[in-house]
Amino acid sequence: MMVMTVKEAALAVGGRLHVRDDEQAGRSIGTVVTDSRQAGEGALFVAIAGEHVDGHDFVAKVGQAGAAAALVDHEIADADVPQIVVDDTVKALGLLAKANIERRRNAGTPFTVIGITGSVGKTTTKDLLKALLSSQAPTVAPVGSFNNDIGMPITALKVDEHTRYLVSEMGANHLGEIAYLTSLVRPDVAVVLKVGVAHLGEFGSVENIQKAKSEIVRALDADGVAVLNADDEHVVPMAQLVDGKVLWFGMGDGAESKAGDVRMNGLDRATFTLSLPGQEPVDVALAIPGRHNVMNALAAATVAWHLGVPAEDIVSVLEQQSSISPHRMAVSTLKRGGAEFTVIDDSFNANPDSMKAGLDGLIGWSGENTDGKPYRVAVLGSMLELGGDEAGLHRGIGEYAAKLGVDAVIAVGSERDENLDSLAADIVDGVKSAGDPHAELVHNVDDADRAVIDLALAHPHAVVLLKGSHASGLSALATRWERNDDLPAERNAGGNETTKNGEAL
Known part of the structure; x- marks a missing residue:
C-alpha cells in the first residue's frame, strides 16, 4: 500500500x-x-x-x-x-482503493493497470499474466477470484511505490458493476476473453452480458489498449467502442496474435504454435492442462508482448507455470477406500461453457504408463443463474457428456434445495437421452464420495472430474479429497449414520 x-x-x-x-x-x-x-x-x-x-x-x-x-x-x-x-464501508473501501491507485499514478514512475473480464477464463488468464509480468517487474494480482466490489479494491490496496503492474480481475452479475469497478481502478489495458451465458439468469440476455463486459472497454482513455478475442462474435463489436489501440488474439484469420496447430498429450496438456506480431512462430507446451487454456494463455501472451516481455520469456514462463488458483483443472492421484484414481479438480464454479471445457479435458485425459483405457467419471453439480432455460441447459450438459463418451456421470443434487436437486436430475435425464453411460443421481457429496469409490474399485485407471457451482458443494468434496479425510459414514434406510455393521449411531 x-x-x-x-x-x-x-x-x-x-x-x-x-x-x-x-x-x-x-x-x-x-x-x-x-x-x-x-x-x-x-x-x-x-x-x-x-x-x-x-x-x-x-x-x-x-x-x-x-x-x-x-x-x-x-x-x-x-x-x-x-x-x-x-x-x-464497502463503498468506502472502494474509495480508499481509488485513492491508493491515484497516489501510485502520481509517484512519477511507470505503472500500468491491466483489467481482465469475460464469462470464463478470467482467473486462469490472470494467473498466467501475473507469472509473465512478474518475470520482469513487481506485479500485484488478486488471490483466487477476488473480482467483485470487495476483492478488487482489496487487491488494489496492495499496490505500493514499487509496483510496476496491477492485474485486476473484474467480474459482474449485473449491468453497471464493471463500470463501477473501473471507476475505482481505471485500466490502461482492457482484456475481454469471452461473452458466454454465465449469470444469464441475472442479466436476462446474452446481449446484456455483452453490454456488461463492454464496460471495461468503455473505461479506457484515448491512450488505452483493448485486447479482444477475435474469435468471439460478441466481443468483436467492442472494438467500435475503443478510441485507442486494439490488439486481437485468437485462432482465426482476424487475429494478430495467433495459436495454431494445437496438439494434446495424454495428460491433457496442449502444445501449440504461438505467432506474435513481428516474430517467427514458436512452439509452446503449456504446463497446465486443458485445451481451453490455449486461449487463456494466448490472451496473457498478447498482453505481455504488448508490454515488452520478450518472446523467449513468454514461452519459458508458459511452459513452467504449472500452478494456478485452486480448484481449476488441478490434477492429483488419490488412494481412498481401497481404490486409487486420478482426480481432475475443476470445482471452483460452473457454467455451460466451463462445464463443456471440463468434460473435454476429462475425455482428453489418458494418463501415462497405464495398462488400459481410463474409466472416465464426471461428478457434476448444478449450475446457477442461467435463467428460464436452466433445465434445458442442464440436460444439454448431460447429453454432451454422453456423446463425448464419458463412462459414468454422477450428478450431485441437494437434500435441502429442491431446485438444485431438480437440476442435477436434469443432467441425468440428458445423459440417458443421448447414450448409455452409467448415470446416477445422488443428493449430497457424501454419497458422491462413496459412489466414486465404488466405481473406482470396479474399474482400474479411473479418472474423475469434479465440476459444479459453489452451491453444489463439490469444492468441499475436492478439499476433503485433498486432505484425504476419513470416509463418510454409511447411512441406513432411515437416513441415520451407521457403523460398518449397519448399526445406527
Whole structure:
C-alpha cells in the first residue's frame, strides 16, 4: 500500500474520524483487511456487515491486536482503536482503493493497470499474466477470484511505490458493476476473453452480458489498449467502442496474435504454435492442462508482448507455470477406500461453457504408463443463474457428456434445495437421452464420495472430474479429497449414520 495515515484515509473516503489524539490520527496504515484475524499491527480493518457475520463485532478485538484503525458504519463504543465512520464501508473501501491507485499514478514512475473480464477464463488468464509480468517487474494480482466490489479494491490496496503492474480481475452479475469497478481502478489495458451465458439468469440476455463486459472497454482513455478475442462474435463489436489501440488474439484469420496447430498429450496438456506480431512462430507446451487454456494463455501472451516481455520469456514462463488458483483443472492421484484414481479438480464454479471445457479435458485425459483405457467419471453439480432455460441447459450438459463418451456421470443434487436437486436430475435425464453411460443421481457429496469409490474399485485407471457451482458443494468434496479425510459414514434406510455393521449411531 502507498504511504497513508489514518487521517488521510478518512479524508479519502469522506469519513468522520474518531481518535483520541493526534498520534492516533497520524498513524501509518500498512495494509487493509476485511478479516479481523489478519488485522495486526498497522492494519486498517474494514468492518463489513455480512449475511452471517458482522465485522463490527470484532472492532474491539482488532484494537487489542494493534490495528491502526477501523473503518465502520457506526462508532463502536469502548473499542480502543481509531475509527473512521462512513455510511457504507464497502463503498468506502472502494474509495480508499481509488485513492491508493491515484497516489501510485502520481509517484512519477511507470505503472500500468491491466483489467481482465469475460464469462470464463478470467482467473486462469490472470494467473498466467501475473507469472509473465512478474518475470520482469513487481506485479500485484488478486488471490483466487477476488473480482467483485470487495476483492478488487482489496487487491488494489496492495499496490505500493514499487509496483510496476496491477492485474485486476473484474467480474459482474449485473449491468453497471464493471463500470463501477473501473471507476475505482481505471485500466490502461482492457482484456475481454469471452461473452458466454454465465449469470444469464441475472442479466436476462446474452446481449446484456455483452453490454456488461463492454464496460471495461468503455473505461479506457484515448491512450488505452483493448485486447479482444477475435474469435468471439460478441466481443468483436467492442472494438467500435475503443478510441485507442486494439490488439486481437485468437485462432482465426482476424487475429494478430495467433495459436495454431494445437496438439494434446495424454495428460491433457496442449502444445501449440504461438505467432506474435513481428516474430517467427514458436512452439509452446503449456504446463497446465486443458485445451481451453490455449486461449487463456494466448490472451496473457498478447498482453505481455504488448508490454515488452520478450518472446523467449513468454514461452519459458508458459511452459513452467504449472500452478494456478485452486480448484481449476488441478490434477492429483488419490488412494481412498481401497481404490486409487486420478482426480481432475475443476470445482471452483460452473457454467455451460466451463462445464463443456471440463468434460473435454476429462475425455482428453489418458494418463501415462497405464495398462488400459481410463474409466472416465464426471461428478457434476448444478449450475446457477442461467435463467428460464436452466433445465434445458442442464440436460444439454448431460447429453454432451454422453456423446463425448464419458463412462459414468454422477450428478450431485441437494437434500435441502429442491431446485438444485431438480437440476442435477436434469443432467441425468440428458445423459440417458443421448447414450448409455452409467448415470446416477445422488443428493449430497457424501454419497458422491462413496459412489466414486465404488466405481473406482470396479474399474482400474479411473479418472474423475469434479465440476459444479459453489452451491453444489463439490469444492468441499475436492478439499476433503485433498486432505484425504476419513470416509463418510454409511447411512441406513432411515437416513441415520451407521457403523460398518449397519448399526445406527
